[in-house]
Amino acid sequence: MIYFGDKKPIKGDIHIDKNRCKGCGFCVEYCPRDVLELSEEFNAKGYHPPFIKDEDECCYCQLCESICPEYAIFVTIKKTKEEKGEKVENRP
């Protein structure tokens, strides 16, 4: 991918508290990038919590965090490899 200077799109880390979820499906329906999907498994309360299908698509819009009525999902900014202190291959 070609970036403008050192600007890169922000990516998100999605955090789901599965046992607090009541399976309403709001986050799955309204995620603009279709990152989430309802799982087949049950949580402790007997609801189907969402799981992360494709996290690379997450663009940190925080809509799931705002729409969740149970405060069970939130997003933080994904740290890049440089920020974590890992080695990165130099691009040509």
Place this chain on the structure above:
Amino acid sequence: MKEEDRLEEKNPIEGLLRMDRIPHIWCPGCGIGTVVTSFADALKKTDLDLDKVAVVSGIGCTGRVAGYIKLDSFHTTHGRAIPYATGLKLASPGTKVVVFSGDGDLTGIGGNHFIHAARRNMDLVVICVNNFNYAMTGGQVASTTPKTANASTAPYGNFEGAFSLPYLADAAGATYVARWTALHLRRVSKSIEEALNRKGFSFIEVITPCVTLYARRNRLGSGLNLLKYYYDKSEIRHGADTRDLEITFQGKLTVGKFIERERETFLDAMNSHLSHVLGDDYQLYGRCFDD
């Protein structure tokens, strides 16, 4: 990062919630939690000192908000949220008082208090979560239930006319009137932020899905179906005439910010009137707290 390790970080809203009471009792698909998130967002964006913000709720599903929010909060008797808030505001004029309650509580049981607080222009922010019935007590007809909608006290459909809350607030003299649905997250948040940053009686109606009672009795499906209905049928018209905002059963919803005007608040009017009548004998009330 593995999914299990991620919960070490806390949800940013948790600083504003009493986490020992979470999970809350609201049904799956209920929109009140969404409105609370929008309110918390708005609080974070304002520069208000959180020690000087108080939340007052009445009785009902929405009445439980006061118990879940970690601010000075009061869970009051049914319909009397606005009188408590008025007393709180007058006793401590430096406090920002937010009334967070439902439609049945604010405009059904406590309708008279609502119009008189708007008439006096008490300096309150009133957030009314409208789910079209008395949800906690079993889905009875409320003052906002649209015509022909089914409710537990109207098994053949409701035949009473309903309040149009923005029209009521406008007519009674509110200085800020807006209506949104639970789907308009960011707009609700922005509206609450605007209301928190201004003086006077501000009224924000938020239409939310009631899945267990209103939707089930009327066969409207789940909370998601109701959100889709809000998306399809809501139209944003800022500054619309409040007389045209009536809600019909599953009909068109007009949302937006309708009224924003300046009027003398209750305390300002009292101070200016009494200092005019009594002259230098009168000591201005409420100033020492603010400064």
